[in-house]
Amino acid sequence: MTIPLAHYLIFSGILFSIGLAGVLIRRNILVVFMCLEMMLSAANISLVAFSRAQGTEGIPVYDAQVLSLFIVAIAAAEVSIGLALIVAMFRARRTVDSSALNTLKD
Amino acid sequence: MFESAICQIIFYVFAALAALCAIGVVAFRNPVASAMNMALSFGFTAAILFGMGAQFMGIVQLIVYAGAILVLFLFIVMMLDVKAEEHSGLMPMVVGVVVASVFAGIVTHVALHLPGAGDNACPVLTACENIDALAVTDEPKAETPAAKPTGFGGSLPQLNSTAANLAANPGMSPEAAAAATGYPDVKLLGKTLFTQYNIAFVILSFALLSGTVGAVALARKIRKD
Amino acid sequence: MIQNLPWLFLVLPLLVAAIDWVVFHKCPKTAATLSILSALGTFALCVAYLSGWQTGTPDVYTWMPMASGTLSLHLGLTMDALAMRMMLVVTGIGLLVHIFSLGYMKGDSSNLSRYFAGLSIFMFSMSTIVLADNLAMTFIGWEMVGFSSYLLIGHWFHKASAADAAKKAFITNRVGDFGFLLGILLTLGVFGTLTFADMGTAVAGVTPCLLTVTVICLFCGAIGKSAQFPLHVWLPDAMEGPTPVSALIHAATMVAAGVYMMVRLQISMGTGAFTETACMVIATVGAITAVMAAIIATQQDDIKRVLAYSTLSQLGYMVMAVGLLAGEAAMFHLYTHAWFKALLFLGAGAVIVCCHHEQDIWKMGGLARRMPVTVLCFLMGTFALIAVPGFSGFFSKEAILDAAIVNHPAFFWIGAGVAAITTFYMTRLCLVAFFGSARAHGAEEAREASPTMLLPLLLLAVMAIISGYGFVADYLVPAEGFSAPGFHIGFTFYVSLGALVLGLLAAIAVYGFGKRSSDPLGNNFIATALRKRLYIDALYDKVLVGGLQQCGAHIIEFIDSALIRGLLVQGLAWLVGRVGILLSWIQCGSLRAYSCVAGLGILIIIVLIAL
Numbered sequence: 001m002t003i004p005l006a007h008y009l010i011f012s013g014i015l016f017s018i019g020l021a022g023v024l025i026r027r028n029i030l031v032v033f034m035c036l037e038m039m040l041s042a043a044n045i046s047l048v049a050f051s052r053a054q055g056t057e058g059i060p061v062y063d064a065q066v067l068s069l070f071i072v073a074i075a076a077a078e079v080s081i082g083l084a085l086i087v088a089m090f091r092a093r094r095t096v097d098s099s100a101l102n103t104l105k106d
Numbered sequence: 107m108f109e110s111a112i113c114q115i116i117f118y119v120f121a122a123l124a125a126l127c128a129i130g131v132v133a134f135r136n137p138v139a140s141a142m143n144m145a146l147s148f149g150f151t152a153a154i155l156f157g158m159g160a161q162f163m164g165i166v167q168l169i170v171y172a173g174a175i176l177v178l179f180l181f182i183v184m185m186l187d188v189k190a191e192e193h194s195g196l197m198p199m200v201v202g203v204v205v206a207s208v209f210a211g212i213v214t215h216v217a218l219h220l221p222g223a224g225d226n227a228c229p230v231l232t233a234c235e236n237i238d239a240l241a242v243t244d245e246p247k248a249e250t251p252a253a254k255p256t257g258f259g260g261s262l263p264q265l266n267s268t269a270a271n272l273a274a275n276p277g278m279s280p281e282a283a284a285a286a287t288g289y290p291d292v293k294l295l296g297k298t299l300f301t302q303y304n305i306a307f308v309i310l311s312f313a314l315l316s317g318t319v320g321a322v323a324l325a326r327k328i329r330k331d
Numbered sequence: 332m333i334q335n336l337p338w339l340f341l342v343l344p345l346l347v348a349a350i351d352w353v354v355f356h357k358c359p360k361t362a363a364t365l366s367i368l369s370a371l372g373t374f375a376l377c378v379a380y381l382s383g384w385q386t387g388t389p390d391v392y393t394w395m396p397m398a399s400g401t402l403s404l405h406l407g408l409t410m411d412a413l414a415m416r417m418m419l420v421v422t423g424i425g426l427l428v429h430i431f432s433l434g435y436m437k438g439d440s441s442n443l444s445r446y447f448a449g450l451s452i453f454m455f456s457m458s459t460i461v462l463a464d465n466l467a468m469t470f471i472g473w474e475m476v477g478f479s480s481y482l483l484i485g486h487w488f489h490k491a492s493a494a495d496a497a498k499k500a501f502i503t504n505r506v507g508d509f510g511f512l513l514g515i516l517l518t519l520g521v522f523g524t525l526t527f528a529d530m531g532t533a534v535a536g537v538t539p540c541l542l543t544v545t546v547i548c549l550f551c552g553a554i555g556k557s558a559q560f561p562l563h564v565w566l567p568d569a570m571e572g573p574t575p576v577s578a579l580i581h582a583a584t585m586v587a588a589g590v591y592m593m594v595r596l597q598i599s600m601g602t603g604a605f606t607e608t609a610c611m612v613i614a615t616v617g618a619i620t621a622v623m624a625a626i627i628a629t630q631q632d633d634i635k636r637v638l639a640y641s642t643l644s645q646l647g648y649m650v651m652a653v654g655l656l657a658g659e660a661a662m663f664h665l666y667t668h669a670w671f672k673a674l675l676f677l678g679a680g681a682v683i684v685c686c687h688h689e690q691d692i693w694k695m696g697g698l699a700r701r702m703p704v705t706v707l708c709f710l711m712g713t714f715a716l717i718a719v720p721g722f723s724g725f726f727s728k729e730a731i732l733d734a735a736i737v738n739h740p741a742f743f744w745i746g747a748g749v750a751a752i753t754t755f756y757m758t759r760l761c762l763v764a765f766f767g768s769a770r771a772h773g774a775e776e777a778r779e780a781s782p783t784m785l786l787p788l789l790l791l792a793v794m795a796i797i798s799g800y801g802f803v804a805d806y807l808v809p810a811e812g813f814s815a816p817g818f819h820i821g822f823t824f825y826v827s828l829g830a831l832v833l834g835l836l837a838a839i840a841v842y843g844f845g846k847r848s849s850d851p852l853g854n855n856f857i858a859t860a861l862r863k864r865l866y867i868d869a870l871y872d873k874v875l876v877g878g879l880q881q882c883g884a885h886i887i888e889f890i891d892s893a894l895i896r897g898l899l900v901q902g903l904a905w906l907v908g909r910v911g912i913l914l915s916w917i918q919c920g921s922l923r924a925y926s927c928v929a930g931l932g933i934l935i936i937i938v939l940i941a942l
Contacts, residue, residue, distance in 0.1 A: 003117050005262055006217040011121045011154070013213025015128055015147075017206040022132035024202030024927050030183055031131070031140045032926075038128055038144060041151055041171055048160045049262070058266020059273055062298035065163055069299065072163075072170050073310050077317030079175045083182050084324035090186050091327075098922040198923055205930045212937055 008049035015042035029089075029096045033082055040075045044068040117157050124150035135190040137183045141176060148172040159265045161291045265289060337389045337408050339376060340418065340462060343369045344455035351448035359443030366447035367429045370454060374422040381415055381806070391464070407464035409527065413598065413662070416809035417461045417591055420666055421584050424673045425454050427787035428579040431677050434783035435575050435684055446486055446573070453479035453580060460588050465525040466515045466549075469592060473511065473552065476585050477504045483580060484572040496568035503565040507555015514548030521545055527599035539606045546609040549596060550616075557589025557646045560620040564868050566643055570635040574680030577635060582642045582676050583669040590649040590665050591809070594658040598811075602656045614654025618745045621647030623865065625752040629759065630853065630861035633690045634679045637760050641716060642672055644749060648731055651742055657734030662810045664727035670798050671715035671724055674791035678709035681780040681788060682764070686773040693849060694771035695764040701777045704785060706765050708792040713761055715795040717754040717834065718827055720818075723799030725827075730816055732823045743823075747830050754834025759842050766844045 019042060022035030051064030090096055127150065130143035148171040155164035267290075271283040274290035274297065299307055347369040351362040391407035408414075429450060436443055456479050459472030477500075485497030519525055521541050522533035534542070553559065558566035569581045580586070593613070597605060605613075624643035631637045645668050652661035683690055685702055699706045715724035728750065735743035769775040780788070797803050801815035808815070818824075841851055852858055863869060917928075 003114055003262065006220060007117075007121075008154075008158070008262075009217035009220075010214050011125070013217065014125050014210050015151070017210035017213070018125065018128040018132060020209055020930055021202045021206030022128075024205060024923060024930055025132060025199050027923065028137055028140075028188065029922075030137050030179065030186075030188060034131055034140055034144050034179060037171065037175060038131065038147065041148060041167065044163065044167070045151060045154065048155055048158055048163055051160070052158055052262045052265075055263060058264055059270050059294065060159070060265075062295050063302070065160055065295055066299050066303050068163060069166060069295070070306070070310055072166050073314060076170055076175060077314050079178055080317050080321040081324065083178055084321035086182060087186070087325045096186060096188055101920075101922050198927070201927050205927065205934060209930075209934055209937070212934070 005049055005053045009046055012042045012046035012049070015039075015045070027097050027099050029086055029098045029101075032098060033079070033086070037075060037079065040071060044071055047071070113157055117154060120150045120153045120157070124154065137188050137190075138180070141179050141183060144179075145172050145176045148176070158262070159289060159291065161289070162295050270294060335389045336376070337380070337410060337462070340373055340408075340458045341455055343372055344451045344458065348448045348451035348455060351444050351451060356442075356444050359447070362444040362447045363429075363433060366451045367426070367433075369451055370422060370426040370429045373454065373458070374419075374426045377415065377418045377422050380410070381419060394467075404467045405465055405526065406468055407526070408462045409464040410462075412811045412813075413591075413595065413809045414461050416666075416807055417662075418458065419807060420669045420809065421457050421461060422454070424583045424669055424791075425450075425457075425579060427673065427790060428575045428677070431578070431680065431784055431787040432573070432575040434781045435680050436573065437781075439573075446483070449479055449482040449486065450576075450579070453483065453585070457584055457588065461591065464527055466518055466527075467525050469595075470508075470511065470515055473508065473556065473588070473592075476556070476580075476588060477501055477508070480504075480569070480580050480585060483576040484569045486573055486576070487571070490571065492568075493571040496565070496571040500565040500569050503562050504555045507551050507553070507562050510548050510551020511553075511555070514545055514551065517541075517545040517548055527595060530596075530599040530604075531601055534600050534604045537604075539608075542604050543606045543609045546596070546600075546605055547612055550593065550609070550613055553589030553593050553650065554616065555589075556592075557586050557650060558620075558643055559589070559616050559647065559650055560623060561867070563620055563624065563643050564864075564871060567636050567639040567864070570633070570639050574635065574676060574683060577639070578673045578676030578680065582638065582672040586642060586646055587649070587665045587669060590646065590653060590661055593650070593653045594662055594810075597653065597656070597658045602658075605656060610654045610656060612654070614651050614739065614742055617647045617650030617652075617654055618742055619647070620644070621651060621749045622745060622752075623647075625749045625756065627861050627864055629752060629756040630850070630858050631756075632693055632850075634682065634692050634695075634760065634764060635676070635690055637692070637756060638672070638675050638679055641675075641753060641757065644753060645672070645716070648728070648746065648749070651746065652731045652734055655731075655734050655738040655742060657731065657738070659808075659810045659813060660727070660730035660734045663730050663804065663808050663813070663815075664724075666804070666808045667715065667723040667727040667795075667798050670791055671712045671722075671795040674708060674712035674788065674795050675716065677784070677788055677791065678705055678712060681705045681784045682709070682777075684784070685777040685780055686771075687776070689771060689773040691771075692760060692764040695774045695777075696770045697766065697768045698774060698777055699765040701769075701774075702779045705780050705788060708785075708788040709765070710761060711792040711795050713757045715799075717757050717831060718750060719831065720824075720828065721796075723795055723797065723804075726799035726804070726816060728827065729823055732827060733816070736823060743826075747826050750827055751830035751834040751837075754831050755838045758835055758838035762838060762842045762844060763847075767847075770848055 016039050019035040019037075019039035022038070023032050026032050026035065047064045047068040051060040051062065051068075054061040054064070086096060089101075093100065124147050127143045127147035131140045131147060134140045134143060148167060152164040152167040152172065155161075155167055267286070267288070268280070268284045270290055271286045272278060272280065274293040275283070278286075347365050351365055355362040355365065388410060389408045391405050393403055394406045395404040429447075432446070432450065436446060453476065456472050456475030460469055460476060461472075463469040463472055481497045481501040484500050485494050487493045488497070515525065518530075521537050522530055524530065524533055555562045566581055566586065570577050572581070621644045624640045624647060628637050628640035628644065631640060645664070649661045649664050649668070652658070652664065682695070682698060682702070682705060685705070686695055686698075689695065711722070715722040718725040718728045728746075732743055732746050732750075735746050769777075779785075794803075798807065799815065804815035805813060850858070853862075860866065917924075
């Protein structure tokens with residue numbers, strides 16, 4: 001007996017929720033960004049688990065894993081862009097506190 | 107059986123550790139500590155991926171997330187000289203925790219109530235059927251219980267390295283496949299990636315390229331004149 | 332083609348009115364000629380049809396087709412004796428009034444094209460009422476008549492009193508028309524048809540209660556148009572218009588439209604449709620009007636007002652006759668009254684013109700010597716009105732009184748009393764205005780009227796005398812198979828003769844032969860009350876008009892300040908402001924708050940999809 005799919009999904013959901021909580025709670029935009037990455041990797045886990053669950057004859061469905069590979073690649077690109085944005089923002093405002101980013105209000 | 111029991115214990119331990127480290131990422135006020143916790147969390151996640159037999163994905167998790175991305179984060183944290191952030195009130199904390207726990211509760215509920223979650227078998231169902239079964243419809247579900255899709259939430263099926271080797275190496279004889287040790291995960295993934303998803307892969311590389319160019323364009327110093 | 336010739340009754344005057352107004356706006360002579368020609372044409376057509384020149388029903392046009400064929404509105408003409416003979420009265424008097432107007436309006440500075448266009452449009456509307464074969468078309472004519480009456484009363488609109496009188500007439504009529512419209516809708520609902528010809532069969536099986544309500548609602552229209560109590564107030568004021576208009580519209584024809592319409596209904600629905608309650612209401616209203624108007628007339632000094640109140644009183648007679656189910660008698664009286672009242676008004680008009688537009692009878696006097704022909708004609712009309720035996724009014728009044736004594740003796744005695752009062756005030760008018768010596772400069776210079784005025788007067792005087800006899804009445808009275816009652820000496824005759832003599836003697840005793848220069852009865856509170864028209868107008872003015880205005884002002888004030896300003900403008904602004912303040916915390920600009928909302932949204936979506 002191996003681990004049921006549900007447990008993978010629950011683990012992935014918990015990891016995602018923690019990331020979500022971090023995004024909501026933290027004010028440091030860098031940490032918020034880290035939490036975003038965590039949410040993405042949590043999604044990866046469920047994708048890989050699904051690929052296993054869908055597999056026939058003991059071979060996983062690799063489409064799901066390809067998708068998660070794409071997610072990783074996009075996450076990498078996103079991090080590079082996001083961090084560049086944060087750097088640019090820090091240059092402009094000398095802060096990484098997201099609660100200071102309230103110019104939308106005015 | 108012993109092996110699989112070890113596997114289970116390892117999964118639960120690593121899962122708990124990964125979740126703990128993830129909580130650490132949120133809880134520590136120092137961004138450097140957050141980053142280190144995230145590295146650990148990614149490591150444990152990678153271990154779980156290995157346990158699932160997705161070795162390539164585990165490696166990618168380690169290299170890309172724990173390696174590249176995390177290092178980037180650390181660079182930025184140090185470059186910007188970010189201080190520990192001050193407390194941000196009770197209200198956002200409560201809202202965040204509530205939203206996150208409700209979300210986790212929903213996911214858990216859904217996962218535990220997947221069709222066939224009680225069965226041990228995880229029979230093969232087409233994705234379409236599963237989506238139909240999961241979809242919320244206003245009409246009452248099919249009349250007979252037999253029509254209900256069974257088993258999506260059960261145990262993951264065992265990996266079959268013989269079949270995998272056969273699928274990975276077309277010319278291989280069944281005896282050789284049966285004798286082969288190791289599971290050809292990378293080979294199979296690569297096969298899917300470079301045949302079925304070749305064009306998407308190429309487009310993805312363009313996305314990465316544009317990401318690089320964009321990052322350079324954003325981060326370069328804007329001259330005052 | 333030729334059977335559609337009767338449509339000319341409607342088309343000709345309407346066309347002429349339009350041409351007068353649009354084309355000959357600046358040439359009053361041409362306009363007048365055209366109008367007179369159109370009146371002459373319709374009159375000739377009418378005579379031709381009455382003499383049996385052409386029979387056959389004109390086409391019926393569908394005006395507003397509706398889903399089911401039964402309910403669609405038609406335009407059709409009724410060509411029975413009632414309608415055609417009524418047309419003769421309308422076009423005959425109309426023609427004479429057109430001719431008289433030439434003399435009367437000579438030298439008038441107002442726009443004569445407008446005047447004659449108004450007369451023509453009145454002829455069109457009145458013909459529509461008379462010839463209509465369904466209530467919807469009657470209603471069109473009804474409103475058009477009100478409109479043309481408004482135009483003509485207000486012809487001298489620069490005079491404030493004329494403009495006010497026009498408004499008063501129009502608005503008062505609207506009150507009655509509201510009831511009339513209700514009645515028409517009720518008729519449609521109860522009978523399922525508006526066509527007169529179909530009503531007789533449709534009436535069977537309708538409950539008496541519904542019938543009563545329907546008839547009374549329709550009678551409301553007659554109350555307004557025929558100036559019955561309590562909507563009588565507009566008619567005396569309508570005398571502000573030119574006198575020929577008063578003669579044509581407000582004495583001879585238009586005010587008779589109510590009576591005509593009620594008789595038309597009585598004929599088409601059958602007398603059975605007029606339940607006892609409805610008849611009682613109608614007769615009572617008529618009786619009240621007759622008595623009240625006669626009493627008020629005794630203390631009026633304006634010659635036209637006296638005649639106006641006498642018209643009211645006579646209309647009350649007719650309505651009473653309708654209520655007593657004596658439609659034939661009502662039409663007989665309508666017909667004789669039309670001739671002699673037109674004569675009286677035109678005579679009064681001639682007198683007024685000759686006295687330099689002096690209308691107060693106490694400023695006349697001695698006119699009998701200065702304008703004998705006019706006065707003689709006027710006297711003929713008076714004799715007809717006060718029912719001197721042998722004159723036309725005598726026969727028709729007898730007919731009504733006969734009907735009353737059979738049906739309801741109380742109304743007979745009311746009628747007799749009104750006859751005595753009528754004699755009294757008409758004798759007073761004649762004695763004061765025509766005998767004795769001139770009491771004012773205008774009367775001293777009075778000369779005989781011009782031929783264009785005298786011709787209609789003479790013709791009408793002849794009609795006033797002879798129209799009651801069988802050899803005229805049998806052919807002209809607007810009623811199917813009418814035969815004039817003629818002389819018959821009986822109880823009714825004695826009573827009405829007694830009333831006549833009583834009224835005559837009383838008037839002569841009080842006023843002598845024009846020797847007095849002021850009214851000997853005019854110095855007590857009753858006379859004052861009568862001069863003030865029993866304060867009914869004042870009451871309406873104060874209570875209804877004032878009250879409505881107050882009420883309207885309050886409502887408008889309320890709507891304006893509370894609803895529009897308070898609720899709509901300020902309230903909306905306040906609401907938007909509040910909501911804005913309330914919602915402004917959403918726009919806090921904080922990244923985390925936004926992500927919180929996004930997270931909540933995701934949660935909701937997941938809950939919706941997954942659970």
